[in-house]
Amino acid sequence: MSESTIQPKKKVGFKKGLKQWKEVLPFLILGLIGTGVFVIFPLFKGIVMSFQDYSIMPGAESPWVGLENYLKAFEEEQFRYAVRNTLLNTIVTVPINWFLGLFFAVLINLNFIKFKITFRTLYYVPIITSWIVVSFLFRYLFASGDGGLVNYLLYTQLGVIDEPINWLGNQWTAMLVIWSLHIWKTVGWALVIYLAALQGIPKSLYEAAEIDGANAIQLFRHITIPMVTPISIFVIIQLVMGAFNIFPQVYFVTGGGPMHQTEVLQSMIYTQAFENFNFGYSSALGVMMGIAVFLLTWSQQKKIGKQKFY
Amino acid sequence: MKNKKSNILSKLVVYSLLLLGVVVFIFPFIYMILTTFFTEAYQLPKPGEVLTVKPNLENYDRVWNEYKFYRYFLNSTLVAGVAMVGGLFLGAMTAYSFVRFEFPGKEILFRAFLFTMMIPLVLAIVPQFTVIQNLGLVNTYWGLWLIYIGGGVVGSTFFLRGFFETIPKDLEESVIIDGGGNWRIFWSIYLPLSKPALATMAIFSFQGTWDEYFVALTIIKDEALRTLPIQLMMFQGQHASNWALVFAASLIAILPVVIIYIIFQKRFVQSGGSDGAIKG
Numbered sequence: 001m002s003e004s005t006i007q008p009k010k011k012v013g014f015k016k017g018l019k020q021w022k023e024v025l026p027f028l029i030l031g032l033i034g035t036g037v038f039v040i041f042p043l044f045k046g047i048v049m050s051f052q053d054y055s056i057m058p059g060a061e062s063p064w065v066g067l068e069n070y071l072k073a074f075e076e077e078q079f080r081y082a083v084r085n086t087l088l089n090t091i092v093t094v095p096i097n098w099f100l101g102l103f104f105a106v107l108i109n110l111n112f113i114k115f116k117i118t119f120r121t122l123y124y125v126p127i128i129t130s131w132i133v134v135s136f137l138f139r140y141l142f143a144s145g146d147g148g149l150v151n152y153l154l155y156t157q158l159g160v161i162d163e164p165i166n167w168l169g170n171q172w173t174a175m176l177v178i179w180s181l182h183i184w185k186t187v188g189w190a191l192v193i194y195l196a197a198l199q200g201i202p203k204s205l206y207e208a209a210e211i212d213g214a215n216a217i218q219l220f221r222h223i224t225i226p227m228v229t230p231i232s233i234f235v236i237i238q239l240v241m242g243a244f245n246i247f248p249q250v251y252f253v254t255g256g257g258p259m260h261q262t263e264v265l266q267s268m269i270y271t272q273a274f275e276n277f278n279f280g281y282s283s284a285l286g287v288m289m290g291i292a293v294f295l296l297t298w299s300q301q302k303k304i305g306k307q308k309f310y
Numbered sequence: 311m312k313n314k315k316s317n318i319l320s321k322l323v324v325y326s327l328l329l330l331g332v333v334v335f336i337f338p339f340i341y342m343i344l345t346t347f348f349t350e351a352y353q354l355p356k357p358g359e360v361l362t363v364k365p366n367l368e369n370y371d372r373v374w375n376e377y378k379f380y381r382y383f384l385n386s387t388l389v390a391g392v393a394m395v396g397g398l399f400l401g402a403m404t405a406y407s408f409v410r411f412e413f414p415g416k417e418i419l420f421r422a423f424l425f426t427m428m429i430p431l432v433l434a435i436v437p438q439f440t441v442i443q444n445l446g447l448v449n450t451y452w453g454l455w456l457i458y459i460g461g462g463v464v465g466s467t468f469f470l471r472g473f474f475e476t477i478p479k480d481l482e483e484s485v486i487i488d489g490g491g492n493w494r495i496f497w498s499i500y501l502p503l504s505k506p507a508l509a510t511m512a513i514f515s516f517q518g519t520w521d522e523y524f525v526a527l528t529i530i531k532d533e534a535l536r537t538l539p540i541q542l543m544m545f546q547g548q549h550a551s552n553w554a555l556v557f558a559a560s561l562i563a564i565l566p567v568v569i570i571y572i573i574f575q576k577r578f579v580q581s582g583g584s585d586g587a588i589k590g
Contacts, residue, residue: 020413023492027411031404031467032419034460039426042437049436056440104331107324121575122332125339128571130521132539133560136546137342140354140553147354149341156357184335245430248523252543269432274528279436286433297428 043290050283062280069284078260079285082268085175085250089264090243093182097239098232100183101190106224108191109198120195124188131185135252138181142167171261174254178262181249186242190235197231198224241297265289346370346561348554355554369558377545377555379538379562386538387566389451390520393458397515398508400459401466406496408467409474423464431461432524439528449531457529458519466511473507474500513574517567538563 050069052062073079108119126134141149144166146156151164167173205223214222247266250256256263256271265285273282347363348355355363373379408420438457439448447453477500485494501508523539530536536544542563546556 017414020411024407024411024413027403027492027496028407030400031407031463034400034456034463035423035426037441038438038457038460039434039464040422042434042441043426043429045437045440046433054436056436056443104328107328110324112321113324113328117575119328119332121572123335124571124575125568126335128517128567129339129564130539130567132521132523132542133564136553136556136560137338140345140557141338141341143354145354147356149357149360152357184338188335247432266430266432269430270435270524273436283433283436286430290429290433293430294428 046283047287049280050287052280054279054283056277056279065280069281070288072281073285073288078256078263078268081260082263082265085262086244086246086264088175089179089182089246090240092179093186093243094236094239096183097187097190097243098236100187101235102194102228102232104187105191105194105198106220108195120192123191126185127188129185131248132252134181134185135249138177138253139168142177144169168254169258171258174258174262178246178249178253181253182243182246185249186239190239193231193235194228197228201227237297241293244293244296342557343561346554346558354551369554370562373555373559373562377559379541379559381534382536382538382541383562385535386520386563389454389458389526389537390516392451393455393462393519394512394516396455396459397462397466398512400463401470401511402501402504402508403496404463404467405470405474406500408471410492410495410500423467426464427468434461435524435528438525442529448529449535450529451535453529454526457525458522462515462518466515469511469514470504470507473504477503509574513570516570520567 049062051064051066053065053068054062104123107113108116113119142151143149144151144164146152146164148164148167150167151161154161155164165173167177201224205227206219209219209223245266246264247270250262250264250267251270254262256267260268266289269282269285269289272278272285341360344360344363345355346369347365348359349366349368408416438461442448442453442457445453445456447456481499481503482495485498488494490498521539522537523543526537527540530540542556542559545559549555
């Protein structure tokens with residue numbers, strides 16, 4: 001909350017501005033250079049590269065190719081898979097993640113529950129574990145044949161499937177594994193946010209309503225839901241962004257296979273650059289994705305814009 | 311309206327649901343730990359065998375000494391440690407600039423910073439690599455540190471700014487009366503009063519670089535310089551069917567983060583989850 005809001009748009013004289021910059025520069029300069037060189041410049045350079053047949057070798061030519069990199073994407077099946085799977089991942093995992101996060105948060109927050117912190121800690125463990133390790137773990141659990149734990153449970157123990165499933169060898173079962181991993185790994189995040197939000201609701205609201213004779217369901221509908229709505233908007237936007245940015249879960253579990261059928265946008269961007277060395281093409285994909293993310297988060301951008309210097 | 315019996319029943323249902331959740335989220339890890347006790351697992355151990363295996367540390371010993379994971383562990387500690395301290399310092403200074411100073415162009419600058427948070431960073435990896443290449447820092451930790459610290463400023467600035475803003479301006483007066491300047495205010499007021507936020511930030515940053523794979527893979531070429539995530543992927547490639555060894559290495563790699571988390575989790579989750587995030 002800076003003072004500038006009280007007297008907005010006060011013109012600062014050039015001399016005064018220079019003096020202000022002189023004061024702030026020692027603190028700001030390193031952050032400016034770091035962000036400029038390693039974030040802002042790379043983003044602009046990425047846009048430029050998307051119009052080139054870019055070569056990473058120093059001194060090599062990088063001819064301009066216009067929109068060729070962009071047009072190429074729309075002719076490729078891999079790109080269609082990547083777009084489809086990125087959207088599917090968002091549509092499938094966001095509602096489940098959101099529901100489970102809220103559901104478990106409400107349960108843990110019930111008055112009679114003991115060991116609240118222990119539950120929260122345990123549910124959060126997948127979040128802090130590295131993507132590589134949990135991806136190994138899921139590949140192991142969903143191993144083909146009857147040695148994988150999931151096949152063992154479904155086939156040997158329960159007998160609900162006729163033969164062990166080759167989970168990662170088929171498009172849709174592989175997608176199922178990726179979605180499960182995504183949900184399993186990230187539910188704890190929504191849970192923790194909701195738990196904090198629920199604990200922030202004043203107890204007096206509930207007490208007052210109880211005196212008026214409200215039951216548990218009414219309390220939930222008329223107090224809990226409205227009180228957590230602002231957080232819900234934030235949570236859902238973050239979940240959408242997280243699901244849209246799906247990458248390591250695909251890259252480490254299936255590598256996009258079989259035959260690019262589980263590819264998502266970021267895994268394609270990465271492999272095009274670092275395995276196929278199509279840097280220009282990869283950048284064009286990145287630019288398109290950046291625009292999509294930007295549009296997707298437009299509402300949040302506006303919110304942040306408003307919030308900053310009120 | 312509520313009688314005792316239905317009350318106990320509903321408690322039982324809620325506890326069962328919560329425990330079911332714990333099983334789903336935690337059992338895979340237990341299964342993974344049990345798997346590491348197989349010493350000759352050249353094929354997938356049968357689930358029945360996994361649950362009855364005798365604990366031993368042989369695979370951990372092999373991975374640590376024979377496969378030299380101690381070296382990659384130290385490499386990762388060095389990389390993540392320096393990146394954490396540097397990133398924290400830079401983030402705190404930049405946040406301080408935005409909170410305590412007025413200067414022309416501040417708002418535009420801050421918006422530009424925030425805007426970059428919305429762009430997927432995969433787009434930036436190739437250009438970042440070319441910058442490091444031009445600086446002649448490929449295959450050095452300096453290259454990694456520059457990208458981690460430089461690329462992380464925006465996030466930490468955004469996070470810390472929220473905490474810095476809650477520090478009352480009156481506190482500065484005592485420093486000013488003593489003849490101290492902006493640096494003194496930064497050192498003796500802003501930093502000490504934001505300890506919880508700085509600690510949270512430190513943990514996030516440490517975990518982020520400790521687990522970072524994609525940038526490290528492009529910058530580091532020497533086997534001796536590899537960090538844990540890279541070596542872990544290579545190791546899994548070489549010992550694809552020996553999950554016991556792979557998981558022993560994996561557990562070594564996640565242990566520090568899990569320990570730090572469990573020690574600090576009360577503070578870590580609360581400030582990380584609610585304040586910092588909701589301010590976004």
